[in-house]
Amino acid sequence: MDLQVESSANIRVIQGYDAVSVSIGSTLCSTSFLLSPSFAPQDWPVASFRLFSTEQLLALFDLSWEVLIIGTGSTQQFPGPELLEVLATEGRGVEFMNSRSACTSYNLLAIDQRSVLGAIILPL
Numbered sequence: 001m002d003l004q005v006e007s008s009a010n011i012r013v014i015q016g017y018d019a020v021s022v023s024i025g026s027t028l029c030s031t032s033f034l035l036s037p038s039f040a041p042q043d044w045p046v047a048s049f050r051l052f053s054t055e056q057l058l059a060l061f062d063l064s065w066e067v068l069i070i071g072t073g074s075t076q077q078f079p080g081p082e083l084l085e086v087l088a089t090e091g092r093g094v095e096f097m098n099s100r101s102a103c104t105s106y107n108l109l110a111i112d113q114r115s116v117l118g119a120i121i122l123p124l
Contacts, residue, residue: 071103
């Protein structure tokens with residue numbers, strides 16, 4: 001699906017996606033990735049939300065962001081008790097949604113010049 005972006009001058013936004021990849025500028029991501037308006041897409045070693053660990057979540061808290069959107073793959077999934085404990089301890093807001101919705105939400109926040117981090121699990 002191609003996404004129509006209002007204005008994205010100098011802002012990294014998601015241009016489109018299909019079931020197995022996401023297009024960001026000239027980069028095609030076919031594995032899970034991290035994306036922020038301030039840095040290019042980076043590989044993120046999370047193959048599925050089921051395998052998402054507290055250590056991987058804590059590593060995301062080391063990055064700079066005001067809003068963290070975690071795309072959980074093709075379906076929305078919710079964090080288990082261990083991840084919830086980390087979230088409660090850190091006291092920062094994190095949104096969990098399916099990865100297609102996460103791509104769209106990331107774009108809206110990035111274009112609004114928010115400090116957003118997208119952590120997107122593929123496939124969509």
